[in-house]
Amino acid sequence: METDPYDRVKALLKAIKALPALYESEKTIFDVGSRGYYENPTTDLLAFFLNTDEVHGFGSLVLKALFSCTETCSGLDTTLVGNPKREVVTASGKRIDLVLESQNWVMVIENKIFHQQNNPFDDYERFVKDNKNDPRIGDKKPLYIVLSPTGEVARPNWIGISYRTFTSAIKAKLADHFLQHPLNKWSIFLREFVLHLENVMEQPTLDHESVSFVVNHLADFKAAETLQEKAIKSLQSALLHDLQNAVKPELKPTLDNWHGYPAIRFAGVNWVVQSDIVLYLDGRDEKQIVINFYSAQITNNERRSIADAHFCKEDTEQPWNEIKNTYRCYQVRIGEYDYPFIKEKLIEKIILMDEFETQIRPQKINNTEG
Numbered sequence: 001m002e003t004d005p006y007d008r009v010k011a012l013l014k015a016i017k018a019l020p021a022l023y024e025s026e027k028t029i030f031d032v033g034s035r036g037y038y039e040n041p042t043t044d045l046l047a048f049f050l051n052t053d054e055v056h057g058f059g060s061l062v063l064k065a066l067f068s069c070t071e072t073c074s075g076l077d078t079t080l081v082g083n084p085k086r087e088v089v090t091a092s093g094k095r096i097d098l099v100l101e102s103q104n105w106v107m108v109i110e111n112k113i114f115h116q117q118n119n120p121f122d123d124y125e126r127f128v129k130d131n132k133n134d135p136r137i138g139d140k141k142p143l144y145i146v147l148s149p150t151g152e153v154a155r156p157n158w159i160g161i162s163y164r165t166f167t168s169a170i171k172a173k174l175a176d177h178f179l180q181h182p183l184n185k186w187s188i189f190l191r192e193f194v195l196h197l198e199n200v201m202e203q204p205t206l207d208h209e210s211v212s213f214v215v216n217h218l219a220d221f222k223a224a225e226t227l228q229e230k231a232i233k234s235l236q237s238a239l240l241h242d243l244q245n246a247v248k249p250e251l252k253p254t255l256d257n258w259h260g261y262p263a264i265r266f267a268g269v270n271w272v273v274q275s276d277i278v279l280y281l282d283g284r285d286e287k288q289i290v291i292n293f294y295s296a297q298i299t300n301n302e303r304r305s306i307a308d309a310h311f312c313k314e315d316t317e318q319p320w321n322e323i324k325n326t327y328r329c330y331q332v333r334i335g336e337y338d339y340p341f342i343k344e345k346l347i348e349k350i351i352l353m354d355e356f357e358t359q360i361r362p363q364k365i366n367n368t369e370g
Contacts, residue, residue: 009227012220015213043097043111045193046147047084050100056186061177063100065169066145069161073143077102090127094120105141112148121155167194232262232281239264239279239343246347249354259284266350271357273297277349279342289334289342293349295356298328302368310356315345 049062060078067073088096098109131137144158151162240253249268256263261283267276273296298307307328317331
């Protein structure tokens with residue numbers, strides 16, 4: 001015997017409440033685009049913040065943070081003699097992610113967003129050794145750095161630094177920086193970059209309990225979705241029937257979705273502007289069911305005063321404006337679902353709106369300059 005959909009949904013909801021909440025990392029501006037995880041854009045940003053002469057004004061803050069991650073760099077000068085160089089080409093045509101130079105050292109940095117380290121490290125070392133006659137390199141101390149999720153590197157001359165260690169060092173330096181300098185856009189930008197790196201480095205978590213639950217109850221979720229759709233459409237039809245029997249104007253219903261929750265709209269077919277009344281079944285936390293009513297083409301304070309005098313009652317919240325201040329908006333809070341009360345309030349507000357559209361608008365609103 002097939003289980004009743006209502007019983008299935010009740011059992012599903014009970015089981016959902018017992019599940020642990022899913023962790024969601026903080027979104028950054030770098031998550032908005034589609035290339036946030038690519039190594040090249042990340043290395044470009046890294047080069048920008050490592051550049052001691054860039055417009056960000058951090059000086060050597062990020063470079064000092066990098067140096068603090070390894071004893072090999074302890075005591076070394078953090079003054080660069082030129083801008084960081086990206087995609088430096090070796091004799092064999094390979095590309096080094098990033099090269100930094102000071103008076104006393106030259107640093108080769110490989111940025112590995114993901115774990116694979118299949119780069120030609122020997123070729124990168126040879127690039128430094130074969131360019132001893134280049135005044136930019138000469139006899140400077142070579143430093144070979146791999147930035148990666150784990151900080152592990154299987155090369156004797158290379159220093160492995162994990163992004164977790166690096167971002168922690170940057171945050172420590174930033175904390176001191178914030179105490180001495182005012183907050184600006186570059187501080188926010190660097191903070192977002194650090195958070196983005198931490199998010200990238202996080203191992204994607206798979207909540208097996210939640211995934212298993214969803215997969216094993218797909219039919220129940222579908223039943224819940226179907227039940228919701230049928231219930232809302234049934235409510236819309238019942239309201240249209242009852243409202244149409246109680247008010248003069250012929251009503252046109254529409255069903256919208258606001259923040260994932262149904263908004264049932266009613267407008268008079270003969271209203272000359274796009275005014276309407278909306279029953280919004282807002283299911284978000286700390287929200288409630290409300291009735292909003294929107295009076296169109298209320299474009300100045302004179303018209304707003306006329307509309308407010310008509311619409312503002314004891315049950316009406318503070319009015320506001322929308323759509324470039326061309327709509328005057330009002331709200332009545334309903335609270336919990338109560339069909340008779342909802343119907344009563346909708347009838348009351350539709351009659352109020354119809355009076356405004358058929359009498360007050362032609363007599364008063366249309367005689368004012370809009």
